[in-house]
Amino acid sequence: MIVDEFAEGIKNDLKQYEVDPFESWFGARDTTTGKLVCVVGFELGKDKTHIHGPWVSTDPADPKNKIRRWTMHNAITALPSSTANDFTTFYDLRSNSTVGIAMEDMGFVRENDYSLSMMLKAKDVRGKKGELNEQAARASKLFDVRIVSLEEKDTVAAITVIHNLAFPKYPLKELKDDPSAPCWLFGVFPKGTDASKPVGYALVNGQGVLPAAYLASVGISESLRGQGVGRLLLATVRNWFAEETKLESIGLTVRAVNEGAKRIYVEAGFVEICTAYGHSAKRKDIYAYDEEEAKTGVTA
Secondary structure (H helix, E strand, C coil), X not given: CCCCHHHHHHHHHHHHHCCCHHHEEEEXXXXXXXXXXXXXXXXXXXXXXXXXXXXXXXXXXXXXXXXXXXXXXXXXXXXXXXXXXXXXXXXXXXXCXXXXXXXXXXXXXXXXXXEEEEEEXXXXXXXXXXXXXXHHHHHHCCEEEEEECCCCHHHHHHHHHHHHHHCCCCCCCCCCCCCCCCEXXXXXXXXXXXXXXXXXXXXXXXXXXXXXXXXXXXXXXXXXXXXXXXXXXXXXXXXXXXXXXXXXXXXXXXXCCCHHHHHHHHHCCCEEEEEEEEEEEEHHHCCCXXXXXXXXXXXX
């Protein structure tokens, strides 16, 4: 396995999605320096193969996506024949459309706008106490929000149930203390009740050595939705981020059609960064590199 700071940074960043794309992955190294310059990872599903990347390090210039396309060409060629023939991926506009253009150059077709990326930046909230709106203030009289230790097994188990009911297609994986990729679990509890019986939660994942985190999921018991509990929870996470951490940003992804959630995130200080687009292709239609380019490799 190829491992260096570049690859590890990508892997830690992807822990926000609770996936490890590197069950089958490929890297391209600079033949002069030996440094890894591009990485592409594949999730080998039964029916679909999902692509993470290809990412290029910040060192080499790749204006024509040549490094990306060369790496993808060799990676697709090297995948086992048993790999699912339907390939999917997505990219966002924070990459200035570079990855999206590369995918379309390689035969991938953009499907639809499906989610928004939002970000809370320290410079916008640090030193500024967040105020609760009317709904959240009412909820604060009935509920407490606090960080849950992963040693509180019963509470973590109860939060897992809430998550799995809200997101049955994406069950919560076991949470572990990992200094290289920390996580913070917030629980919502009715005042004056058993502290191991939460009614909501928020999970914030760290991104390795980067001073950034990702709001991986938020869930509220169905009977309490629309009563300000989610706003109270997000306000607590916002104040924790601003007052108790040295993080520079927290990101999140929300479905573009989920207007209610978007409003709550905006109230908490999150700003829309970009729209993420999905791409798909059949393996036989992927055309990453032509023969003349292949002769010269990525150094030409």
